[in-house]
Ligand SMILES: Nc1ncnc2c1ncn2[C@@H]1O[C@H](COP(=O)(O)OP(=O)(O)O)[C@@H](O)[C@H]1O
């Protein structure tokens with residue numbers, strides 16, 4: 335009976351193939367539970383912070399430096415607490431973060447357009463590529479004097495410094511993303527019959543996303559640094575008191591407790607934005623592509 | 632005997648138009664070297680399974696890309712009568728940010744299939760390659776054989792009568808390859824596809840093809856062809872396949888030896 339034969343053969347084949355699939359499909363290690371995460375990545379930094387504060391306290395108790403130069407952890411905490419209570423800390427954070435966000439978004443727009451232009455035009459890329467990469471390694475604080483001469487002690491000067499700091503990272507990230515797209519994937523798009531727009535949208539952009547995102551992350555870090563450098567130097571009552579300016583006030587008053595509290599805030603805000611916005615985005619993009627450490631089989 | 636004048640008309644009726652007709656095709660990349668492809672002439676009949684066999688670097692991939700419309704030949708012509716061909720590569724070439732079903736659906740979307748239909752159709756195609764219910768998996772969660780089957784489902788989603796395959800199973804282990812041979816032959820006979828299957832594996836060519844074309848290298852020409860009379864399904868280790876593979880291997884080796892100095 336030929337019909338029965340082929341049915342049996344088909345069933346055989348299905349079972350055989352399903353068996354192969356079960357044996358060969360990569361097995362991903364299970365995602366660690368909250369307890370394990372806590373033990374592995376939350377506990378160690380806490381231990382480090384406690385140890386650091388203990389050392390600091392020890393240095394204070396042994397009078398390593400006079401107390402105006404090295405305030406104790408408790409003094410710094412009191413100052414910090416005061417700036418939080420009287421609202422200075424929140425004002426400074428909101429001024430700096432809104433400047434940082436605006437500067438970053440502007441850098442994002444300019445850097446993306448610049449990156450696209452350099453990707454489309456081989457000539458443009460050859461002409462300005464080396465300078466864009468070079469700018470990335472120039473500390474953006476070097477632009478502050480020039481910006482002040484051009485724009486005076488104004489927001490424009492601050493934004494100019496932020497843009498000069500962050501635009502190269504965004505542009506280079508986008509270029510790196512495009513360069514990493516395997517040519518085979520573009521071929522697939524053509525075989526499937528996608529037009530130029532379809533290929534850009536469905537193949538090129540998603541394929542370039544990890545590189546682009548890495549560029550954005552670096553762009554944010556550079557924005558934040560440039561912003562602090564700019565705020566620290568362009569001090570003027572008209573500009574409001576951002577975190578950098580608060581730091582500068584601490585220096586002028588010789589108030590080391592305020593200086594340390596400000597540094598602490600700058601660090602915390604920078605890290606928080608990275609952890610709350612960029613890290614989850616990046617994790618998601620990498621995980622869907624099987625590029626996280628966990629999913630390497 | 633029919634009147635001689637009627638003969639061509641009768642013949643045209645008897646043999647339907649081929650799915651692909653390649654005529655006097657040549658491809659030159661570098662002027663000072665022999666052409667990569669030279670005077671290539673062959674047809675593929677509707678529903679025919681043709682294997683293209685040749686040493687590495689003889690121009691197989693170049694020929695297949697030209698048929699797929701990914702380049703223009705230096706001279707000669709390629710007529711594909713069945714619309715845009717589907718093409719599978721040695722690598723699955725799946726888009727890693729999409730799920731298995733998402734990859735299949737992209738091919739449907741490129742054809743203008745509506746969203747709701749896409750989902751149903753993708754599931755049907757995945758079932759066809761024995762991946763029922765695996766559509767939500769990401770590419771990195773699939774084995775090599777499963778990935779290549781998703782690529783096959785994606786190629787089928789193009790709904791082309793012509794499937795071009797460029798060493799699609801070369802990177803798989805022998806057991807998985809065996810399973811995929813079976814899969815492919817089943818799909819080919821069920822769906823009535825024309826297939827051009829490129830390989831450098833003689834046994835694979837004989838296992839799968841109704842006709843095996845042997846190519847020479849530099850210049851790449853079709854130097855010989857064999858009809859495979861055995862019926863499908865046939866096992867790659869069957870005596871019939873072995874015997875013909877031995878014969879073809881001798882010709883392939885002779886062809887390669889010509890290039891020794
Ligand atoms: N775009 C190209 N430019 C120059 N040479 C090429 C190009 N594509 C293929 N070739 C050459 O053509 C020859 C045949 O390549 P290919 O078609 O990939 O062979 P096969 O698939 O049979 O291994 C090789 O020698 C390769 O170097």
Ligand SMILES: [Mg+2]
Pocket residue numbers: 691692693797798
């Ligand atoms: Mg090849």
